[in-house]
Amino acid sequence: MRAMAVNLKHDLIGLGGVVERNVYLTRRYIWWDLAFFVWTVANTLTIVFIAKGIEATGGSIDVEATTTALLIGAVVWAYLGIIFEFITETVAWERWEGTIEYTFMAPLSRAMHLGGSGVFAVLYGLVRASLLFVVVAMFFGLSMPDANFPAAFAILLIASVSFFGIGMMTAVLPLISPEKGAQLGFVAQGLLLVVSGVYYPVSVLPEWMQWISKISPATYALRGIRGSILEGQGLLWANVWPLIVIGVVSIPLGLAVFKRGEIYAKRHGKLKRSG
């Protein structure tokens, strides 16, 4: 029992170490972060302008509501991108810097190692996503009088658990394929969002895609956040329970997938700096 407590304490210190390292690196690359933020704002604007474009070409829509719905989609897309990027880079960045061997030979459980990246990614992602939302909303002068922001924030946090679980599965890709694995994380992000109704209701998708959307946490996150911001909904159980179930399944599944990948990498000599 005591040994377990000591192990857990060491693991939590290790988790803190990963967070601490990411804080240092974010501070060092802060100007690059700012540049990427500008790019994300520009990218989001191109999407959100679509609502005004439809109106200008004769379409009849509620421009403010559509603009807000598109903005929420773009912000969730950006948030998911940050989560996947950080978790996937847990391996890719270490390999690039050459520290991968030292990290993987250290007595730290993989759950805590990846968990450290996940915790930082969620904190950093929430700050970036909130800033993005505020900047673009101000640009369009969106009022959102009924918005329930605490509920929207809570649903994003709950969904983050599932995003983290799926992120762990993509984090294994740079272990297996050092050259191209990191980019495959973007493929997973795109596939997840295309079935989740990122810029459109899930009901417009073909039926088979609608079935897949049911196992995507982004579906419930987008539905819940749109409900909270556009209609002032609270934290609806109908959105929360699927996220909890997906989270409970995806975390151990993500860990198991990563573990398999690590064994493969150790067997084939891929755990080294040059790949």
Added chain:
Amino acid sequence: MQHVPSNVPAVEVRDLRKEFRRRSRRKPDESRFKRRYRTMPALRDVTFTMERGECVAILGQNGSGKSTLVRLLSTLLLHDGGSAKVFGHDVFTDQRAVQRLVNRVSVEASFFKKMSAAENLGYASRFYGMTSADTKDEIPRILERVGFPKERRTEPMENLSRGMQQKVALARALLTSPVLLLLDEPTTGLDPRSKLEVQEFIREVRLEHDATILLCTHDLAEAEVLADRIGVLDRGELLCLEPVDELLARYGASTLEEAFFAATGRTIEDEVLDEDDEEREVFA
């Protein structure tokens, strides 16, 4: 210093085998979709034992399997046969216990280049359960001990010379008080002065920390001055492992260089000879 049992060898390796699989070149008449693989033996039935506090040097050319041996013992590779134990713990089934006892210094210092020496050491030490309170005084103390200038502790690693970076790498390994230190060509590429400083420090560590040291190198002089016993690893085979005088006597040689040549038929600086050697070098 970690608590380790005193009645077991520090390292016990028996018939250790490691192979890497590589896709073969397609023959002109073969289908584009047919994949053929061949195995490249990196270690062939390597057997040896190290006692606690001993320093053993393994000599070998590039691609001889030295790094593969170090990476197996540091739990970064899985074996294909045989066994390896560190202070009685199985390297492949009891990895976490082994990881607590082992640290290494390799030819590449390997740090987050934008982070400072102190930040890098702090990061590495967290994985061994050391809090910032634990390392607040310990990091400056250990950096001072390896001769790292105090005023450069907060400078990014990318601004430091190779020699300085290697000193930080030594500090990183020592910070976790390993009882088994794996040194994989720790002085390769260093200028003569840095090389001597690192070697002096290795001697000091051994005396003061009671650490067991496995030194893999192709520097014959370094092996001779630091090690109690010297082994020759050639194309994955451990040809011998003896004190230097016995090694010289066995091959009727007057220098280690002559003994190495007599054992392998090549000098230690020889370039790789054939395609197999070249591929072995890539993996090992």
